[in-house]
Amino acid sequence: MEKTQYDTCVIGAGPAGLAVARALAERNLPYTHLERHTGPGGIWDIDNPGSPMYESAHFISSRTLSGYGGWPMPDHFADYPPHRQILSYLRSFADAYGLTDRIEFGVGVEGVEKNADGTWTVTRADGQQSLHGEVVVCTGAQWHPNLPEMPGDFTGEVRHTVGFRSAEELRGKRVLVVGAGNSGCDIACDAARSADHAVISMRRGYWFIPKHLFGRPVDTIAAGGPKLPMWLEQRVFGALLRIVNGDPRRLGLQKPDHRLFETHPAVNSMLIHHLQHGDITAKPGIARAEGSTVYFTDGTSDDFDLVLMATGYLHKVPVAQKYFGDEQHPDLYLSSFSREHQGLFGVGFIETNSGAYQLFDTQAQLIAGYVHDSRQGLPNAERFAQMIRNDRPDLTGGLKFVASPRHTGYVDSATIVKHLGRIAARMGWRTEGQPPPVKSSRRAEVVS
Numbered sequence: 078m079e080k081t082q083y084d085t086c087v088i089g090a091g092p093a094g095l096a097v098a099r100a101l102a103e104r105n106l107p108y109t110h111l112e113r114h115t116g117p118g119g120i121w122d123i124d125n126p127g128s129p130m131y132e133s134a135h136f137i138s139s140r141t142l143s144g145y146g147g148w149p150m151p152d153h154f155a156d157y158p159p160h161r162q163i164l165s166y167l168r169s170f171a172d173a174y175g176l177t178d179r180i181e182f183g184v185g186v187e188g189v190e191k192n193a194d195g196t197w198t199v200t201r202a203d204g205q206q207s208l209h210g211e212v213v214v215c216t217g218a219q220w221h222p223n224l225p226e227m228p229g230d231f232t233g234e235v236r237h238t239v240g241f242r243s244a245e246e247l248r249g250k251r252v253l254v255v256g257a258g259n260s261g262c263d264i265a266c267d268a269a270r271s272a273d274h275a276v277i278s279m280r281r282g283y284w285f286i287p288k289h290l291f292g293r294p295v296d297t298i299a300a301g302g303p304k305l306p307m308w309l310e311q312r313v314f315g316a317l318l319r320i321v322n323g324d325p326r327r328l329g330l331q332k333p334d335h336r337l338f339e340t341h342p343a344v345n346s347m348l349i350h351h352l353q354h355g356d357i358t359a360k361p362g363i364a365r366a367e368g369s370t371v372y373f374t375d376g377t378s379d380d381f382d383l384v385l386m387a388t389g390y391l392h393k394v395p396v397a398q399k400y401f402g403d404e405q406h407p408d409l410y411l412s413s414f415s416r417e418h419q420g421l422f423g424v425g426f427i428e429t430n431s432g433a434y435q436l437f438d439t440q441a442q443l444i445a446g447y448v449h450d451s452r453q454g455l456p457n458a459e460r461f462a463q464m465i466r467n468d469r470p471d472l473t474g475g476l477k478f479v480a481s482p483r484h485t486g487y488v489d490s491a492t493i494v495k496h497l498g499r500i501a502a503r504m505g506w507r508t509e510g511q512p513p514p515v516k517s518s519r520r521a522e523v524v525s
Contacts (some may be wrong), residue, residue, distance in 0.1 A: 092433065097437075
């Protein structure tokens with residue numbers, strides 16, 4: 078017998094929200110699904126207002142290891158699919174499982190409030206309110222730019238890459254890209270091809286992992302190879318990268334001040350190519366700016382028209398910030414379960430060193446399993462509730478991540494996958510979704 082008559086509210090229909098909706102639907106759990114945009118896909122819809130998507134964006138994990146359980150990416154997709162293929166994949170997934178018709182599109186959420194009886198009130202942008210037994214916030218982690226102040230007095234244009242769309246914006250300009258995350262590297266390569274003059278600034282040295290090794294996507298080699306202790310994997314793969322890329326200082330890059338895998342991986346083959354061909358120049362951090370001149374910490378300077386800040390995002394949760402706490406990284410058990418507020422969950426806020434969709438799937442399956450068993454009053458649900466409150470596993474995999482805001486709460490993918498698998502087995506829950514009951518003809522319509 079269900080403990081509550083209220084359903085679960087899923088906020089957001091991007092990759093995380095779709096995984097959660099499928100997990101709930103598979104268990105015949107009632108849910109309400111709200112999405113402020115006109116279609117599913119989240120940030121992967123370049124036409125979604127506020128999306129950070131840009132024309133040259135591709136997945137940084139391979140199609141082989143990036144699909145949801147039961148719905149792999151098609152073989153005709155590129156090894157690293159471009160954003161339009163990813164959007165078509167997400168929409169085919171939503172259609173195949175009957176999720177699209179259950180989403181209320183064009184419905185923004187103003188706020189979420191916890192009630193005295195443990196239920197949750199969701200207030201929509203139009204003022205309408207609804208009552209729910211649980212709320213799963215899937216609003217994403219790449220909507221709220223982290224924009225540091227430019228030191229000094231720069232007279233050119235400074236903006237965050239969240240608003241960048243196309244290399245055409247850089248044509249005829251002297252461009253400085255600040256930051257070497259994956260989007261920063263992509264956009265720096267756009268600048269190398271299109272700008273009159275291109276420079277990338279990074280405060281530290283990074284390990285640059287090529288997208289292919291031996292003709293194969295690099296993550297499939299790591300996944301299919303022998304399982305080595307982390308310290309040995311760092312040495313072996315680090316030595317291989319030194320052979321492949323050579324000494325980074327030859328290209329003006331700094332030597333990494335950390336061991337391999339201790340920062341979010343920069344999976345990019347083209348930045349090294351453009352540095353080798355003189356299409357772009359690497360500089361260290363910014364010291365100050367005066368007029369159109371930017372001075373770097375190595376004493377050099379250069380003139381620019383445009384500074385693009387590829388400086389990441391804050392994990393804000395505006396619909397329920399007071400319940401999620403820290404704007405940099407919410408303190409969620411297994412990156413999904415609110416420790417303090419029963420019935421509140423979040424998917425899409427995990428920071429890790431692998432593809433996200435399979436992790437979203439596993440997190441969604443655990444949430445749905447927990448909601449189902451809680452409603453049935455099963456004892457394992459109470460055991461898990463105690464784990465949510467008290468269990469603080471070490472999910473670093475022995476890595477000492479660098480001390481930066483992005484790496485607050487960072488977890489090692491292989492470690493969390495194993496840990497989630499062990500917990501799911503103990504609780505009797507699945508770790509991935511199943512194929513759709515009837516093979517959908519929409520599968521063949523995924524764009525090539």
